[in-house]
Amino acid sequence: MRTSSPTSWGNIPKASHSCHKLNSRLAELPAAEKSVLPYGLGRSYGDSCLNDGENLLLARGLDHWISFDSETGILQCEAGVSLAEILEKTSPRGWFLSVTPGTRFVTVGGAIANDVHGKNHHRAGCFSTCVLDFELLRSDGSRQTCSRNENETLFRATIGGLGLTGLITRATIQLKPIVSPLIESEQIRMRNLDDFFALADETQDTHEYCVAWLDGLASGNALGSGIFIRGNHVGEPTDLTWKKKTMLPVPCHAPSWFLRKPFIKAFNFTYAHKLRGDRHQTREHFLPFFYPLDVADRWNRLYGKKGFFQYQCVVPREGDGGPIREILEHISQSGQASFLNVLKVFGDQPAEGLLSFTRPGVTLAMDFPNRGPETLALMTRLDEIVMASGGALYPAKDARMRGEDFRTFTPNLNQFIPHIDPAFSSSFWRRCNSTPPVVKP
Amino acid sequence: MPTTLILGATSAMAEQTARLLAADGDKLVLAARDPQALEILAADLKVRGATDVHVLTPFDATQSGSFEDLLNEAGDFDRALIAYGSLPDQEALKNDPAGIRREMCINFGSVIDLSSRIASRFESKGQGTLAVISSVAGLRGRQSNYIYGSAKGGVILFLQGLRNRLQDHGVRVITLLPGFVDTPMTAEMKKGPLFVSSAKAGTCIHKALTRGKGDVVYVPGFWRFIMWIIRALPEPIFKRLKL
Ligand SMILES: Cc1cc2nc3c(=O)[nH]c(=O)nc-3n(C[C@H](O)[C@H](O)[C@H](O)COP(=O)(O)OP(=O)(O)OC[C@H]3O[C@@H](n4cnc5c(N)ncnc54)[C@H](O)[C@@H]3O)c2cc1C
Ligand SMILES: NC(=O)c1ccc[n+]([C@@H]2O[C@H](COP(=O)([O-])OP(=O)(O)OC[C@H]3O[C@@H](n4cnc5c(N)ncnc54)[C@H](OP(=O)(O)O)[C@@H]3O)[C@@H](O)[C@H]2O)c1
Numbered sequence: 001m002r003t004s005s006p007t008s009w010g011n012i013p014k015a016s017h018s019c020h021k022l023n024s025r026l027a028e029l030p031a032a033e034k035s036v037l038p039y040g041l042g043r044s045y046g047d048s049c050l051n052d053g054e055n056l057l058l059a060r061g062l063d064h065w066i067s068f069d070s071e072t073g074i075l076q077c078e079a080g081v082s083l084a085e086i087l088e089k090t091s092p093r094g095w096f097l098s099v100t101p102g103t104r105f106v107t108v109g110g111a112i113a114n115d116v117h118g119k120n121h122h123r124a125g126c127f128s129t130c131v132l133d134f135e136l137l138r139s140d141g142s143r144q145t146c147s148r149n150e151n152e153t154l155f156r157a158t159i160g161g162l163g164l165t166g167l168i169t170r171a172t173i174q175l176k177p178i179v180s181p182l183i184e185s186e187q188i189r190m191r192n193l194d195d196f197f198a199l200a201d202e203t204q205d206t207h208e209y210c211v212a213w214l215d216g217l218a219s220g221n222a223l224g225s226g227i228f229i230r231g232n233h234v235g236e237p238t239d240l241t242w243k244k245k246t247m248l249p250v251p252c253h254a255p256s257w258f259l260r261k262p263f264i265k266a267f268n269f270t271y272a273h274k275l276r277g278d279r280h281q282t283r284e285h286f287l288p289f290f291y292p293l294d295v296a297d298r299w300n301r302l303y304g305k306k307g308f309f310q311y312q313c314v315v316p317r318e319g320d321g322g323p324i325r326e327i328l329e330h331i332s333q334s335g336q337a338s339f340l341n342v343l344k345v346f347g348d349q350p351a352e353g354l355l356s357f358t359r360p361g362v363t364l365a366m367d368f369p370n371r372g373p374e375t376l377a378l379m380t381r382l383d384e385i386v387m388a389s390g391g392a393l394y395p396a397k398d399a400r401m402r403g404e405d406f407r408t409f410t411p412n413l414n415q416f417i418p419h420i421d422p423a424f425s426s427s428f429w430r431r432c433n434s435t436p437p438v439v440k441p
Numbered sequence: 442m443p444t445t446l447i448l449g450a451t452s453a454m455a456e457q458t459a460r461l462l463a464a465d466g467d468k469l470v471l472a473a474r475d476p477q478a479l480e481i482l483a484a485d486l487k488v489r490g491a492t493d494v495h496v497l498t499p500f501d502a503t504q505s506g507s508f509e510d511l512l513n514e515a516g517d518f519d520r521a522l523i524a525y526g527s528l529p530d531q532e533a534l535k536n537d538p539a540g541i542r543r544e545m546c547i548n549f550g551s552v553i554d555l556s557s558r559i560a561s562r563f564e565s566k567g568q569g570t571l572a573v574i575s576s577v578a579g580l581r582g583r584q585s586n587y588i589y590g591s592a593k594g595g596v597i598l599f600l601q602g603l604r605n606r607l608q609d610h611g612v613r614v615i616t617l618l619p620g621f622v623d624t625p626m627t628a629e630m631k632k633g634p635l636f637v638s639s640a641k642a643g644t645c646i647h648k649a650l651t652r653g654k655g656d657v658v659y660v661p662g663f664w665r666f667i668m669w670i671i672r673a674l675p676e677p678i679f680k681r682l683k684l
Contacts, residue, residue, distance in 0.1 A: 021625075021628065023453070023625065024478060024481070025481070026477055026478070026481070064481050064482070064484070064485040065484065065485045065488035065489065066481075066484055066485070066488070067484065067488060068488050089488070
């Protein structure tokens with residue numbers, strides 16, 4: 001069965017697939033000669049959701065609700081249901097996702113397979129914390145219910161397991177209660193990295209959500225300047241209903257001036273200085289607070305046909321910044337930063353998945369337009385700092401890390417490997433488990 | 442809350458229509474061949490807001506002996522959507538008269554049988570809406586699928602007559618004419634620009650059922666224009682085309 005070939009969010013690498021649309025969770029996996037990989041909404045940036053030359057199982061079609069109990073906030077649904085659909089259904093009835101990434105257009109299956117994190121990682125941990133159980137369909141035809149009490153190691157292997165342990169067909173999720181769709185949010189100007197750390201510390205216990213947006217081109221004393229954003233759910237009841245807004249379309253790839261450095265510099269400067277005073281407090285709907293990028297549909301096209309890389313690392317927090325300062329200095333010197341540059345301190349609670357990315361430290365996520373060798377060289381240099389500091393890179397955002405680095409970043413790899421379904425594989429997996437690495441920008 | 446009976450509820454287009462009816466809070470009565478798939482569908486539609494979802498005993502269009510019992514089991518309903526259908530491999534059927542008869546039974550015989558029974562029920566109540574999914578393929582015979590096309594075409598004529606008959610009896614008869622819709626039925630076809638999603642088709646069908654006034658509804662509307670041209674081609678030219 002063939003349909004047009006899906007891409008990942010960064011449009012790198014190009015890949016072609018045989019695609020199998022799934023529409024019944026009761027069906028067996030399609031018989032295929034080559035390996036298969038589940039694909040959700042393709043919001044991973046690199047090649048972890050791709051399986052070049054082999055098969056994709058388009059899991060978005062598994063989009064049935066199973067049950068929703070508005071007394072307990074327990075939701076059962078198929079794995080292709082998106083977080084956007086969950087919020088539309090449950091938030092008007094007073095239930096919210098206890099962990100959500102920076103876009104709501106991801107599937108439950110994808111959120112589990114990357115064990116995604118959000119602005120409340122310091123309080124709530126990763127997505128898996130709200131997963132009570134799921135069903136895993138393996139290529140031998142077996143169906144295993146996995147939870148903390150049943151098939152526990154397979155549960156932990158599948159969380160953050162990059163889609164390699166089998167197909168998640170359905171899941172049970174615990175939502176958390178809210179009384180208002182509004183967020184009490186605050187934006188605070190940060191003059192530099194010291195401000196960031198001071199604000200992050202101050203916010204730990206006072207705010208459920210926080211993240212910082214950086215001007216990736218600022219340097220010297222202004223290194224790390226930007227805007228610190230934090231918020232809490234509004235505590236007094238307000239009308240829970242809300243209307244869906246239509247998204248701005250991005251109909252085609254952006255023209256090249258859009259990615260030229262002067263334009264990006266002007267954008268960063270303007271954005272960093274958009275606050276009139278040093279602080280701005282407001283009550284806003286949860287949609288703009290959590291998902292500012294979701295206002296535009298397919299905004300990844302703004303990066304043009306060549307696509308873009310996202311670089312997300314976590315490094316230990318040391319002294320006045322240590323490795324993260326070094327990383328930011330390199331990026332600022334390179335002048336390659338673009339529009340999205342996000343910094344956050346992760347909480348200390350260990351993640352449940354054998355391969356989960358999050359760990360204590362500071363995480364930086366940055367988009368880099370694909371300028372070929374120049375961009376790859378910068379990221380290789382950043383890798384060295386991450387490696388030396390004992391940090392790690394996020395596979396969900398990666399199209400080019402070296403296999404040996406991945407293996408270093410993944411201390412539980414040997415425990416994980418026996419749980420891989422023999423019929424499952426991905427471009428990422430083959431790239432990172434064969435040396436030398438292949439990089440095709 | 443109006444009650445809608447859906448025959449062939451597991452069809453992708455029917456399912457998308459049912460989701461919208463459920464969100465309206467309607468009551469749904471579902472029939473299809475596969476009881477397990479129906480169970481999944483029924484649970485889903487309840488979460489989507491359907492006031493009540495009733496699943497009938499498995500329904501196979503080739504078993505006409507069971508139709509009256511099926512409709513009795515369905516109880517009282519205000520609307521009916523006949524959605525099931527089968528798209529055969531025309532090449533394989535060319536020299537298989539029994540196969541042709543089977544396909545005719547699914548796509549034509551059973552459809553007009555059920556339509557008549559439902560129409561009579563609506564007629565005696567003095568109200569009701571019957572919608573049947575035919576196809577644009579039923580508007581002109583083409584070498585690539587005239588077996589399917591003629592069955593769907595027969596349905597179009599039948600409904601036309603039925604509509605005419607029931608015009609003054611408060612009964613609405615809707616002929617639905619989808620073009621290319623991306624569903625399991627067309628899974629093996631290459632998807633050109635004329636294809637729409639089953640969700641889009643569901644939106645059109647839902648609108649026709651609940652708000653529209655049309656008798657013959659193209660799904661989606663642009664097919665009215667395309668078929669106007671295709672039907673206008675003179676036969677001496679059309680017969681030479683490789684369609
Ligand atoms: C704008 C934007 C913001 C983002 N912000 C964050 C963030 O704040 N935090 C964060 O952690 N991530 C973030 N991400 C990344 C995104 O949340 C993850 O990549 C997520 O996993 C994507 O889900 P998906 O449904 O699109 O899955 P895909 O990208 O299609 O697939 C992701 C992985 O899940 C597997 N998979 C998908 N479905 C199934 C299934 N049914 N069974 C088994 N495996 C399956 C795939 O094989 C693949 O390995 C962001 C991405 C974007 C585009
Ligand atoms: N897709 C298109 O491009 C297109 C275009 C024009 C018209 N149509 C028509 O649209 C309608 C809906 O089809 P779809 O596109 O939604 O395809 P679909 O998802 O494949 O649905 C077809 C449905 O018909 C059912 N069915 C087949 N044979 C049956 C039988 N003997 N008894 C009972 N049910 C039977 C199938 O049941 P099972 O699930 O049990 O197999 C299935 O639910 C059909 O009438 C089709 O002819 C489709």
